[in-house]
Amino acid sequence: MRTLRVPEATINRLSVYSRFLEQLNRKGVVTVSSVEIAKGVGVGPAQVRKDLAYFGEFGTRGVGYNVKDLMRYTIKILGIDKPWPLILVGAGNLGFALSTYKGFNQRGFSIVGVIDNDPNKIGKKIGNLEIFPLEKMADIIKRHNVRIGIIAVTQNAAQEVADLMVKNGLQAILNYAPVALNIPDNVELQHVDMSVKLETLTFNLSKKNYRP
Amino acid sequence: MRTLRVPEATINRLSVYSRFLEQLNRKGVVTVSSVEIAKGVGVGPAQVRKDLAYFGEFGTRGVGYNVKDLMRYTIKILGIDKPWPLILVGAGNLGFALSTYKGFNQRGFSIVGVIDNDPNKIGKKIGNLEIFPLEKMADIIKRHNVRIGIIAVTQNAAQEVADLMVKNGLQAILNYAPVALNIPDNVELQHVDMSVKLETLTFNLSKKNYRP
Numbered sequence: 001m002r003t004l005r006v007p008e009a010t011i012n013r014l015s016v017y018s019r020f021l022e023q024l025n026r027k028g029v030v031t032v033s034s035v036e037i038a039k040g041v042g043v044g045p046a047q048v049r050k051d052l053a054y055f056g057e058f059g060t061r062g063v064g065y066n067v068k069d070l071m072r073y074t075i076k077i078l079g080i081d082k083p084w085p086l087i088l089v090g091a092g093n094l095g096f097a098l099s100t101y102k103g104f105n106q107r108g109f110s111i112v113g114v115i116d117n118d119p120n121k122i123g124k125k126i127g128n129l130e131i132f133p134l135e136k137m138a139d140i141i142k143r144h145n146v147r148i149g150i151i152a153v154t155q156n157a158a159q160e161v162a163d164l165m166v167k168n169g170l171q172a173i174l175n176y177a178p179v180a181l182n183i184p185d186n187v188e189l190q191h192v193d194m195s196v197k198l199e200t201l202t203f204n205l206s207k208k209n210y211r212p
Numbered sequence: 213m214r215t216l217r218v219p220e221a222t223i224n225r226l227s228v229y230s231r232f233l234e235q236l237n238r239k240g241v242v243t244v245s246s247v248e249i250a251k252g253v254g255v256g257p258a259q260v261r262k263d264l265a266y267f268g269e270f271g272t273r274g275v276g277y278n279v280k281d282l283m284r285y286t287i288k289i290l291g292i293d294k295p296w297p298l299i300l301v302g303a304g305n306l307g308f309a310l311s312t313y314k315g316f317n318q319r320g321f322s323i324v325g326v327i328d329n330d331p332n333k334i335g336k337k338i339g340n341l342e343i344f345p346l347e348k349m350a351d352i353i354k355r356h357n358v359r360i361g362i363i364a365v366t367q368n369a370a371q372e373v374a375d376l377m378v379k380n381g382l383q384a385i386l387n388y389a390p391v392a393l394n395i396p397d398n399v400e401l402q403h404v405d406m407s408v409k410l411e412t413l414t415f416n417l418s419k420k421n422y423r424p
Contacts, residue, residue: 008412009221015411020392040392042401078411079418086410093312097305102367103390103407148413155314172413178315180232180252188416189254190409195315197402198298199227199290200220201360201384204400206291 010051011078016041017048018074022106024067033064080108085144087170089161090152091116091124091131094176098152099126111150113140117157134161138168148172155179222263223290228253229260230286234318236279245276292320297356299382301373302364303328303336303343306388310364311338323362325352329369346373350380360384367391 020040024032034052038045052058052070055077059065075081086104088095088111098104099111113136114129116122121131132140140146149165151158151173158177165173172188175181183189232252236244246264250257264270264282267289271277287293298316300307300323310316311323325348326341328334333343344352352358361377363370363385370389377385384400387393395401 011412011415012408014415015408016405018411019390023392042392042403077415079414080411084410084414093305093309097309098406100305101390101406103405104410106390107407107411109407109410147417148410172417174410174413178231178313178318180235180254188413190412192404192406192409193228193315194310194313194404195319195321196224196227197404198316198321198360198386199230199292199319200223200402201386201400202291202296203223203226203289205359205384 006054010054013041013043013047013051014074015078017051018071018078019107021067021071021074025071029067031064032067032070034059036064083108083110084148085110085112085146086148086150087111087113087115087137087140087144087146088150088152089115089134089137089165090150090154090157090176091118091121091126092152092154095152096126098150098176099129112144112146113137115140134164137164141168141170146170148174151175151177151181153177218266222266225253225255225259225263226286227290229263230283230290231319233279233283233286237283241279243276244279244282246271248276295320295322296360297322297324297358298360298362299323299325299327299349299352299356299358300362300364301327301346301349301377302362302366302369302388303330303333303338304364304366307364308338310362310388311341324356324358325349327352346376349376353380353382358382360386363387363389363393365389 017037020037034048035045038048058070086109088098091114099114114126114131115134115137116131117134122133124131147170149170151161153161155177158175158179159181162173162181162183166184166187173183175191181189229249232249246257246260250260270282298321300310303326311326326338326343327346327349328343329346334345336343359382361382363373365373367389370387370391371393374385374393374395378396378399385395387403393401
């Protein structure tokens, strides 16, 4: 597969296309054009074609893409054609929200362990999952063969949690704490900033004010 | 200002640079190079220079950027040199998490109204804020001069909430529900997908497996 130099923005959009294709498939739609995908997810049609072209030749000119085939292919490219167990560190409001977030389960992710350092939370349940202390992280990772950890702690605690995740052999970290983390190069890191997109909105609204 | 054709990815990165500059400023750092900014936020130095070049000439060759000046300028470009009141619809786990999210307040955003349609939640408090019914949306928007609404409801309820926000004159919507929304062209829309970045991680981890 020609996946060596795929821009990260393309991978992000591929996730979005993939979800949209799942929606279409659930509705029983059989074929879809790049124009329809573009409209459904809010990008340009040329962008859709360019993004998909990184991964091969899809679709038939004048007919479009087969929804089920393209959906399955995007799922395979994204590596989510198999289940991914996750650990979640931080059982605060955000941790609760993430542990019940439908967007994870829909895509084959399952949180297999929730960890917190608050003695008042340890032993309690978050959904079906017991909250464990930090000392149990290694056990949970080993038992469930976990490769990805989610950080949903405060910004002050995030680096310490990341260090512990790295020490325990996790290969990838998804960070929701509003802080930059130092991570070895061989560990994948993604940061979900809950407010960056808000500033895209204020940028656009402010621009409108000083443009006639 | 030359802001007509700024790519959205540049605006997103500008938010990230801006926060990093705030961190440096709090630490008392006076000047910073594009290489240091790049390292601090995890992009290439050429990208930093290219992104900033959309907005003018900054920095001095061989010296770098003045941290405080560049920080203030990014804040102005992003439109957050003034406070933005927000309404939040959805007082579930995610709503709770967002209403206490430090990343908002740090950047001058303040949630001035929380709204939910659950009779068991209405009248209760989320932090300092009372939870109001949907019928109060118009009042809150008017009273606080709100232009931006946050959707933190389930995917089934999201479109209905968006319609109501549009009807009540909001100019921008930040959507956390895992579903695409139909919004008039004159209303700004951004979607925070809590799991797209997770699929960037699985893409990268899967790639590693089939590349030697």
